Amino acid sequence: MDRQSYNELDQIYRRYAEGLYYYLLHLSSSPSLSEELVQETFYRATISLSRFKHQEVKPWLYKIARNTYIDEWRRRKRWKWVPFFERKEMVSPYGTPEVEMVHKENIQELEEILQLLPENYRTIIYLREYAGFSYEDIQEAMDLSEGQVKITLFRARKRMKELSKRWRG
Known part of the structure; x- marks a missing residue:
């Protein structure tokens, strides 16, 4: 090289x-x-x-x-x-302990719900929502057509909402 x-x-x-x-x-x-x-x-x-x-x-x-x-x-x-x-505990220098605890519980709940999703749903949600990928970038990263990206993202979000409702009971 x-x-x-x-x-x-x-x-x-x-x-x-x-x-x-x-x-x-x-x-x-x-x-x-x-x-x-x-x-x-x-x-x-x-x-x-x-x-x-x-x-x-x-x-x-x-x-x-x-x-x-x-x-x-x-x-x-x-x-x-x-x-x-x-899991490593992180102490926030901002906000009250109660607010930090609720925030931490919400993040943990979200992570646990995401872990219940199939890998392709977790990946597409992560790429779109966390990494800020465009639909075109997701197409390339996951070897999907534009339509498949939109459908898979829709289904992943829908499944996540369903799991969240069950989670909260």
Whole structure:
């Protein structure tokens, strides 16, 4: 790899690694696994650079990250791996403890509801709502048509609402 390619890869890593980490953390609920998957994503991206067709880098990397996550999930499922949630307590310097507790419970409830969704629903909601992907970027990242993106996003949101209603009881 020449110096220019190395510099380009370094810039891409610096620009997208954090976003990929949070995306993978959202899918896996494990900080350590997310770090490993980010490394694996960039490893696979480096290997497949020759097949990269100068498309948008961000959706391409998220597609690789999603496939990396799915491969890891399948591998662990074979070994009947049961994920555990690593939760670190964070104390907010703002607001009252009561407000912070309600906020924390709402976030936890949302995370738990999201974990009940199928992977493709979690991914599409994350890409659209958290990562701010356009429909076009989601199409590329998930290998879907524009219609499939809209339908899947609609169904994912609908399913999430249903689960939320049941959750609250």
